[in-house]
Each structure stands twice: as C-alpha cells, then as structure tokens.
Amino acid sequence: MNQQTTRRLTTAQAVITFLKNQYVERDGVEQPFFAGCFGIFGHGNIAGIGQALQQMPEFRYYQARNEQAMVHAAVAYAKTRNRLQTLACTSSIGPGATNMVTGAATATINRLPVLLLPGDMFARRNVAPVLQQLESEHTQDISVNDCFKPVSRYWDRISRPEQVLTALPAAMRVLTSPAETGAVTVSFPQDVQAAAYAYPAAFFHKRVWHIPRNRPDRGVLEQAAAWIRASQRPLIIAGGGVIYAEATDVLERFVAQTGIPVAETMAGKGSLRYDHPLNLGAMGATGTFAANRIAKEADLVIGIGTRYSDFTTSSKTAFQQPEVRFININVASFDAAKHFALPLVGDAKATLEELLTMLAGYAVNENYRTHAMQLHRAWEAEVDRVYAIRNEPLPSQGELIGAVNELSTPDAIMVCAAGSLPGDLHKLWRARHPKNYHLEYGYSCMGYEIAGGLGIKLAAPERDVYVMVGDGSYLMMSSEIVTSIQENRKLIIVLLDNNGYKSIGALSRSLGQDGFGTRYVYPTNGVLPGDSAGAEVQSLPVDLATNARSLGAHVIECKTYADFVAALDTVRSIERTSVIYIQNDRYLGVPNYEGWWDVPIAEVSEMPQVEAAYSEWTTMQAQERYFLEP
Ligand SMILES: Cc1ncc(C[n+]2csc(CCOP(=O)(O)OP(=O)(O)O)c2C)c(N)n1
Numbered sequence: 001m002n003q004q005t006t007r008r009l010t011t012a013q014a015v016i017t018f019l020k021n022q023y024v025e026r027d028g029v030e031q032p033f034f035a036g037c038f039g040i041f042g043h044g045n046i047a048g049i050g051q052a053l054q055q056m057p058e059f060r061y062y063q064a065r066n067e068q069a070m071v072h073a074a075v076a077y078a079k080t081r082n083r084l085q086t087l088a089c090t091s092s093i094g095p096g097a098t099n100m101v102t103g104a105a106t107a108t109i110n111r112l113p114v115l116l117l118p119g120d121m122f123a124r125r126n127v128a129p130v131l132q133q134l135e136s137e138h139t140q141d142i143s144v145n146d147c148f149k150p151v152s153r154y155w156d157r158i159s160r161p162e163q164v165l166t167a168l169p170a171a172m173r174v175l176t177s178p179a180e181t182g183a184v185t186v187s188f189p190q191d192v193q194a195a196a197y198a199y200p201a202a203f204f205h206k207r208v209w210h211i212p213r214n215r216p217d218r219g220v221l222e223q224a225a226a227w228i229r230a231s232q233r234p235l236i237i238a239g240g241g242v243i244y245a246e247a248t249d250v251l252e253r254f255v256a257q258t259g260i261p262v263a264e265t266m267a268g269k270g271s272l273r274y275d276h277p278l279n280l281g282a283m284g285a286t287g288t289f290a291a292n293r294i295a296k297e298a299d300l301v302i303g304i305g306t307r308y309s310d311f312t313t314s315s316k317t318a319f320q321q322p323e324v325r326f327i328n329i330n331v332a333s334f335d336a337a338k339h340f341a342l343p344l345v346g347d348a349k350a351t352l353e354e355l356l357t358m359l360a361g362y363a364v365n366e367n368y369r370t371h372a373m374q375l376h377r378a379w380e381a382e383v384d385r386v387y388a389i390r391n392e393p394l395p396s397q398g399e400l401i402g403a404v405n406e407l408s409t410p411d412a413i414m415v416c417a418a419g420s421l422p423g424d425l426h427k428l429w430r431a432r433h434p435k436n437y438h439l440e441y442g443y444s445c446m447g448y449e450i451a452g453g454l455g456i457k458l459a460a461p462e463r464d465v466y467v468m469v470g471d472g473s474y475l476m477m478s479s480e481i482v483t484s485i486q487e488n489r490k491l492i493i494v495l496l497d498n499n500g501y502k503s504i505g506a507l508s509r510s511l512g513q514d515g516f517g518t519r520y521v522y523p524t525n526g527v528l529p530g531d532s533a534g535a536e537v538q539s540l541p542v543d544l545a546t547n548a549r550s551l552g553a554h555v556i557e558c559k560t561y562a563d564f565v566a567a568l569d570t571v572r573s574i575e576r577t578s579v580i581y582i583q584n585d586r587y588l589g590v591p592n593y594e595g596w597w598d599v600p601i602a603e604v605s606e607m608p609q610v611e612a613a614y615s616e617w618t619t620m621q622a623q624e625r626y627f628l629e630p
C-alpha cells in the first residue's frame with residue numbers, strides 16, 4: 001500500500017474518474033458502463049460533483065429540470081440499452097435528493113440499473129443545521145437520504161474520502177448484476193465531496209465487469225424438459241428478461257421447434273413480432289382473449305424473465321387448470337421461485353438454448369398448435385376492428401394508437417407509463433421489434449413518459465421516439481421537453497387530452513364511485529362533480545398545447561382523426577421536439593378481453609352502486625388461486 005503511487009483528488013473527482021473507467025462486457029462486446037451524468041446543482045453538490053464534472057467534460061454532464069425526471073431518463077436509457085449502460089444522477093441535498101426517491105423506486109421495481117449520488121449533510125456537523133437539513137432529536141446520524149434505503153438495491157453513505165475505495169466497487173457489482181440490479185444510492189455529504197485525499201492510482205485503472213450468462217442446474221433442466229414433454233397445453237409467458245438477455249432470436253427458434261404459444265407481459269412485449277402466428281399477444285388483466293383463453297386452460301406455464309405482477313396473472317385468476325404447474329426461467333432466484341415453480345435460475349438466452357437441445361423431437365400436438373394459431377388470427381382481426389373505429393366528434397384512443405402504430409417508422413420506439421394508455425397499448429400496439437414497445441409498468445409512474453423519452457433518445461439517437469402521454473401525466477411532469485430542446489434530441493410527443501383521468505375515472509365507475517375526483521372541472525356547491533353530473537359542469541381553462549409551445553416545442557393541434565394522421569406525417573420533417581395535441585373521448589374504452597384486476601371495493605357504503613360492485617367483485621375474488629404444489 002505504502003509503495004503505491006497516489007493521486008490527490010477530491011472525493012468527487014475520484015468518483016467521476018472511477019466511473020469514467022468502468023466498462024461492461026457481455027458476449028465479448030465491451031462498452032463504457034456510464035454514458036455520463038444527469039444533474040441539478042445546489043449547495044450540496046456544486047463544489048463537489050459539480051466541480052469534478054466541470055473539470056472532466058469527457059464524462060458528459062446533462063442538465064435536467066427535475067430530479068425525479070432525470071432518474072426516469074436514466075432508467076429509460078438503461079432499459080433501451082438492455083441494462084448494459086446507464087447514467088449517474090447527481091443532486092443537491094434535501095429536496096433535490098428526495099425528489100430522486102420516486103425515480104429510485106422506478107429503477108428498482110423495473111430491475112434497471114441507475115447510480116444515484118445525492119448530496120448529504122456535512123459529515124463534520126459543526127455548522128448544523130444547514131439549509132434543508134431535517135434534524136432529529138434522537139440521532140445525528142440520519143438524514144432524508146435514509147429514505148432511499150427501501151428503494152435501493154445498494155445504499156451507502158460516504159463519511160470519509162477513502163470509503164469510496166470500497167463503496168464504489170460494491171456499487172458496481174450490484175449495478176452490473178442481472179439478478180440484483182436496480183437503484184444504487186451512494187450518499188455524499190457536501191464537505192466530503194470537496195475534501196481531498198491521496199487515492200491509490202490503481203483505483204482508476206480501466207475495469208471491465210463481465211456480465212455473465214449463468215446456466216441453471218443440470219438436474220433441474222432435465223426435469224424441466226421432462227415436464228414440457230409431458231404437458232398437453234403449455235404456454236410461454238415472455239417477460240422483460242427475454243428482451244434484456246437478448247433472447248428473442250432463441251425464443252423464436254424455441255417456438256418454431258416446439259410449437260408452444262407465447263403470451264407477453266408489459267415488459268416482455270416485443271419478444272416475438274406481433275405477426276408471429278404463435279404470438280397470442282398481451283397476457284393478463286390488460287391481455288388479449290387469445291392469451292387469456294390459452295392461459296386459463298394451460299397445464300404448464302413457462303415464465304421467462306417475468307416477475308408475475310398482478311397484471312400478468314389477472315390477480316392470480318388467469319390460470320384455472322387445477323393441475324397447472326410452472327417452470328420459471330429467471331436470473332433472479334427470487335422470481336424463479338414464484339408460484340412454487342421448477343426454478344431454472346439462469347440467463348434466458350443460455351437456458352433456452354440448452355433446453356431446446358434437450359427437447360429435440362418434441363412438439364405440441366397439432367390440434368393445440370392450430371387452436372393457438374386461430375386465436376392469434378382472431379385477435380389480429382380484433383385489432384383491425386379497433387384501429388378502424390372512427391368515433392365522432394372526438395376520436396377514440398384505440399384508433400389514435402392505430403394511427404401512431406401504422407405511421408411511425410418501423411424501427412421507432414414508443415414509450416408510455418401510466419393512465420388508460422398502457423392497457424390499450426398492451427392489447428393493441430403491434431410490436432415489430434424488441435425495442436418497439438417501451439412501457440414502464442413496474443411502477444407505472446405518471447411523469448415517466450417525457451423524461452423516459454429523453455433517456456431513450458439519448459440511448460438511441462438514430463431512432464424516432466414517440467412519447468404517448470395523457471393530460472394527467474403531462475401536467476405532472478413535462479419539464480424535460482426543455483432538456484430535449486437543449487440537447488437537440490427530438491421527441492415526438494403525442495398528447496392525448498381527455499380532460500382528466502380516463503383510467504381512474506373508469507376504475508371509479510366500475511367500483512360504483514361515479515368518477516369522483518378524476519375530472520378537470522370546477523367544483524359545484526363545494527363538491528367536485530362526478531361523471532353523472534349534467535352539462536352545467538364547467539371544464540377548467542387549461543391549454544396544454546400553449547403550455548407545450550411555451551417550453552419550446554413545435555406544437556401541432558388536431559381536432560379530427562384526419563388532422564392527426566396529417567400531423568404524424570408533418571412531424572417527421574420538424575427538427576425539434578414536437579407535440580401532437582388532440583382531445584379524445586373520455587368514455588369510449590377498449591374492451592376488457594377476459595382479464596381481471598383485483599382492486600378492493602368498499603365492503604359497506606351508503607351508495608347502492610358500490611354494494612352491487614362489491615358483490616360482483618366477490619365472485620371474481622373467489623377465483624384467485626394459490627399455487628402451492630409443484
Ligand atoms: C405518480 C402517480 N400518481 C398517481 C398514479 C395513479 N394514476 C394512475 S393513472 C392516473 C391518471 C392518469 O391520467 P392521464 O395521464 O390523463 O391518463 P388517462 O387516464 O386520462 O388516460 C392516476 C392518477 C400514478 N400511476 N402515478
């Protein structure tokens with residue numbers, strides 16, 4: 001140690017120098033792990049990370065408008081790059097830091113790597129309480145940054161400069177682990193960031209983190225092959241893991257050889273092209289009748305890279321075959337073990353390749369394959385029908401989705417996260433490549449859409465990025481339009497205004513609650529009116545098109561479907577971020593196709609509609625299953 005050469009750097013300079021030199025390699029392809037750093041400066045990071053970034057412009061700094069948004073952008077970047085690359089995010093202390101907590105949860109829930117570097121209170125403490133410090137009577141060893149603990153896969157606080165020597169390698173291990181990845185938070189007291197230390201030069205040498213393709217236990221694989229051979233009605237559920245592992249080609253070969261049909265989760269949509277004859281489309285609560293019918297009768301479910309969210313399982317009602325059993329291929333043993341499955345803990349690509357060899361000569365019976373293919377065709381006809389609806393006076397969401405799908409370039413990326421759009425898109429979007437459909441539906445965080453679009457465009461500048469966003473999400477966070485203009489990264493934002501929360505409005509009506517609190521209207525006699533209120537209800541004077549224009553976007557306002565189609569054409573030749581604004585119908589929804597979602601209903605109430613909805617709910621709730629036997 002004493003003989004080592006050292007470099008005297010501030011802790012922050014050491015962090016950035018270290019990050020700059022971290023690389024990952026998978027399948028022999030090497031790349032830098034960090035594409036730079038998003039940030040918003042304040043007194044908690046300006047002289048530390050801020051100074052270091054200024055001194056090292058080769059580690060690109062991106063100025064964000066909102067800390068939550070910048071984490072979403074980093075998450076979307078990582079998702080677009082299949083977790084092989086991400087960005088760091090630096091914030092000041094206090095509100096700047098806690099603004100990132102929601103972003104951290106988004107990353108962790110979606111199993112996507114981001115490195116968060118929030119500023120923290122003075123480690124030396126003598127000047128406390130500093131501006132924005134939350135004091136505690138019972139300890140001085142706490143700050144708002146402790147809020148990151150439950151939403152981070154790794155959390156640390158750097159109280160002395162030399163601690164980064166052990167903290168950052170630990171952070172890198174988690175970030176680059178396919179099974180453990182998520183938000184990593186390394187909290188940096190503002191004085192420590194700026195303090196200098198003689199770091200061993202070896203700490204800054206180039207490091208390449210190998211991303212492994214781990215293989216499952218041989219015996220369990222053999223058992224899985226035997227289960228598949230014995231099954232009569234197997235179904236594959238393709239989750240995000242298929243796409244992150246770049247296992248889509250082997251999945252296609254697997255399906256071609258075995259004839260097993262595929263249903264797709266929100267994160268897994270695009271695993272097969274939409275027009276593959278054995279692609280049944282979306283699975284579960286927002287699923288297609290094709291997927292949901294096959295799932296209902298399946299005797300074997302092969303889940304690949306899925307965490308079986310309630311949307312995927314229709315709140316545990318999707319699989320009704322009494323003897324149904326599960327094989328789960330997953331890098332994380334946590335997910336592989338769900339539903340008492342036979343756990344194939346391993347990389348999706350490596351596992352499918354091995355399983356395929358073991359299944360030589362096996363295929364599902366012809367009737368089953370034919371049945372699945374018929375359902376696929378029937379579903380495609382239903383999508384055609386919804387795309388062709390021409391609702392008046394306001395267009396339907398389904399037809400607008402159809403227009404974006406058909407008029408966007410084939411290699412484009414569409415991004416969405418919350419509202420009524422995700423369910424409609426899950427059913428209706430025709431994914432033409434594995435990156436075509438980018439849904440953040442782990443956290444379904446309103447406000448992800450535009451920020452996420454920015455992250456995608458930074459990760460894939462050669463592709464068109466279509467952001468599909470509702471008026472509610474837009475109002476919550478549209479700030480990164482400004483960043484997209486600053487960075488000259490064009491987004492095509494499709495803003496669907498239905499004057500409030502169409503999704504939660506419909507949910508509210510289904511619970512007997514009349515859309516209460518989900519419309520953008522003035523109160524009447526001190527109460528916000530629901531959907532049954534008459535025509536006297538007055539809308540709010542909100543003008544989102546003008547709002548978007550004021551942020552620097554090119555805005556095209558549409559009234560009709562024809563305007564919308566024309567706008568999708570015009571927008572291609574506009575060079576900066578553009579917003580296509582259109583109002584659409586609050587009430588005309590895409591049907592439910594035999595899926596279900598458990599949302600609890602008031603067990604007692606003074607409203608008869610609520611009581612009626614409750615009794616309907618009990619019938620469905622009774623179908624929820626535990627899967628306790630392998
Ligand atoms: C941050 C956040 N807050 C609340 C919710 C709950 N929520 C889900 S959808 C929604 C309304 C979305 O409105 P809008 O974007 O206009 O889409 P629409 O439902 O009208 O299609 C709300 C409040 C959420 N998903 N995320």
Ligand SMILES: [Mg+2]
Binds near residue numbers: 496499
């Ligand atoms: Mg809305």
